[in-house]
Amino acid sequence: MSDIIQLLPDSVANQIAAGEVIQRPASVVKELVENAVDAGSTEIQVIIKDAGRTLIQIIDNGCGMSETDARLAFERHATSKIKEAEDLFSIRTMGFRGEALASIAAVAQVELKTRLHGEELGTKIEIAGSKVESQEQVTCAPGSNFMVKNLFFNVPARRRFLKTNATELRHIVNEFQRIALAHPSIAFSLVHNEQTIFNLPPSNLRQRILGVIGTHANSMLLPVETDTSIVKIKGYVGKPRSARKTMGDQYFFVNNRYMRSPYFHKAVMVAYENLVPAEHCPPYFLYFEVDPQIIDVNIHPTKTEIKFEDERAVWKIVVAAVREALGKFNMVPSIDFYDAAEVQIPSVQKEGPVTEPTVHINPEYNPFNTKVRGNPDNHAPQIPSDWQSLYEGFESGAGNKDDSTSDTLILPSKENGDEDREYDDSEEVSLGENMDAGALYFQVKNKYIITSVKSGIMIIDQRRAHERILYEGFIKNIRSEASVSQHSLFPEELTFSEEDAILLREILDELRIFGFELKETKERTFAILGQPSLLRNIDASKVIDALLAAFKSGEVDPQQEVKENIALVMAKNACMPPGEVLTQVEMAELINNLFLCNSPNYTPDGKPVFTIVDNEELEKRFC
Structure with missing residues (x-):
């Protein structure tokens, strides 16, 4: 039998490696910018065309490379960062494996111009599909200039699976922000299709954070700083009111390297426990400084995951550091027992005799006497002269249908707070053949509506009913393309991160179909000119945040049924909040609108809206 095992050619091996390291244009940006760092x-420029499909250019003023180094850098596992296995436990550089350039050159057309400082001429190399096409000496600026053209030109399947330009640009911006936040002393710029997105000069940490996420967050940042024998933590966290449903401004850095860690994210959320709403997350920018020997950065191809020697200890330190920052700036609720404005306690006088307190009473006061006696300040209660009119109609039984049923039902009213409200039969609404004509509606735990039907008792989940009503209303607007928008006299302005702004620009047309009218008044700031008429008394900004969160988490696929998915997310987040108190009219209107829906039995995601306890079941309960 002949031998069947053989070594793969370098070009094929590089393409396989590129499948792990180079997943999309953002991966190229990450690897090349990290090499420039x-x-x-001290200055790095990133130039993008067509979200990286056509061109990715990285220009830096770093040390540059010699002719030999420039050629050797494109070989697999060629690196200047480590020389022996022990070096893996003391890594302080961004890259070290030597796979990035070889992987990029295997799936793109790469041109490199580089020159050492002090040299007169530099080197130009052109590589396509791992094959060196030319190498020559040229005149160029000191540093390195990488041009990556036609990414995945020789792997068409990978190119077809790239997302839309807006989606790929969001990933590039995300990687760019991570590196820019990790190195505030370096100047960064990002240009896409000749439009500048970021221009970040060298600055301190706080200025760099504001340059990335926007100056509107300046008043929301609280400094964090703690120093222990295990880890040193510094950075900033957001105030509780800055928490949003959309993720995106949450960053961990270890020795100036970005780290993705759900474990430490949970530690931050524990520190914010009972301070932010459920499913909301505050922004945070936390920088860890640790001994490289107690961490392992070589556990993931993209180097975004880091293993700590003692994660539990670091977890506790993170919780304590964030809580300390929140408490130091009075972000945690507290009780002040020494507020002189609230409680006045007389001080003890040491000089002079202590007298016994006395109580003054009027022995001549008679509460049943209508005349004023003794002290003129003491008055008997006054009885109104028309007191007899208060009892009119009680004996006649006016308004009663029969002797056994009262004509009123006292229910809590949302308009009057705790005041009672009178219900009359004129508010009843017919709900079809199965509904009792004289049915009343009872709200239980401010969550369920109970009413009688001919077959028994119906129990309705009011939030799910509202969600179904809103969803079918949105779907109707989609099909008719005639949504009703309620314009605002004073438009609310919302400022987003660049990543969120790119996504919002992508879905503006879909939002307009639902009735949202948004206009970008300035960079990354949008004014809400109008919102759907279905969203009465709903915070439009929260609905938009929920939509962005759904797109980021993959709940909404931009390439499949975008409008239906948006309708589902909007209905789920725009329905009435938990614990909403409803009046009789509102409950009747809600139930009437529910049974006008095409599918009133279930929510859009398949959860039951109501259930019926039939008459037979009721009879069994009393056997």
Whole structure:
């Protein structure tokens, strides 16, 4: 039998490696910018065309490379960062494996111009599909200039699976922000299709954070700083009111390297426990400084996951550090027992005799006497002269249908707070053949509506009923493309991160179909000119945040049934809040609108809206 095992050609092996390291254009940006940082650059430019499909260009003023190094850098596992296995436990550079350039050159057309400082000429190399096409000496600026053209030109299947330009650009912006936040002393710029997205000069940490997420967050940041024998933590966290449903401004850095860690994210959320609403997350920018020997950065191809030697200890330190920052700036509720404005306690006088307190009474006061006696300040209760009119109609039984049923039902009213409200039969609404004509509606735990039907008792989940009504209303608007928008006299302005702003620009047309009218008044700031008429008394900004969160989490696929998915997310987040108190009219209107829906039995995601306890079941309960 002949031998069947053989070594793969370098070009094929590089393409396989590229499948792990180079997943999309953002991966190329990450690897090349990290190399520029390791080269000691003080200024890095990122130029993108067509979200990286056509061109990715990285220009830096770092140390540059010699002719030999420039050629060797494109070989697999060629690196200047480590020389022996022990070096893996003391890594302080961004890259170290030597796979990035070889992987990029295997799936793209790459041109490199580089020159050492002090040299007169530099080197130009052109590589396509791992094959060196040319190498020559040229005149160029000191540093390195990488141009990556036609990414995945020789792997058409990978190119077809790239997302839309807006989606790929969001990923590029995300990677760019991570590196820019980790190195505030370096100047960064990002240009897409000749439009500048970021221009970040060298600055301190707080200024760099504001340059990335926007100056509107300046008043929302609280400094965090703690120093222990295990880890040193510094950075900033957001005030509780800055928490949003959309993720995106949550960053961990370890020795200036971005780290993704759900475990430490949970630690931050524990520190904010009972301070932010459920499913909301505050922004945070936490920088860890640790001994490289107690961490392992070599556990993931993209180097975004880091293993700590003692994660539990670091977890506790993170919780304590964030809680300390919140408490130091009075973000945690507290009780002040020494507020002189609230409680006045007389001080003890040491000089002079202590007298016994006395109580003054009027022995001549008679509460049953209508005349004023003794002290003129003491008055007997006054009885109105028309007191007899208060009892009119009680004996006649006016308004009663029969002797056994009262004509009124006292229910809590949302308009009057705790005041009672009178219900009359004129508010009843017919709900079809199965509904009792004289049915009343009872709200239980401010969550369920109970009413009688001919077959028994119906129990309705009011939030799910409202969700179904809103969803079918949105779907109707989609099909008719005639949504009703309620314009605002004073439009609310919302400022987003660049990542969220890119996504919002992508879905503006879909939102307009639902009745949202948004206009970008300035960079990353949108004014809500109008919102759907179905969303009465609903915070439009919260609905938009929920939509962005759904897109980021993959709940909404931009390429499949975008409008239906948006309708589902909007209905779920725009329905009435838990614990909503409803009046009789509102309950009747809600139930009437529910049974006008095409599918009143279930919510859009398949949960039951109501259930019926039939008459037979009721009879069994009393056997």
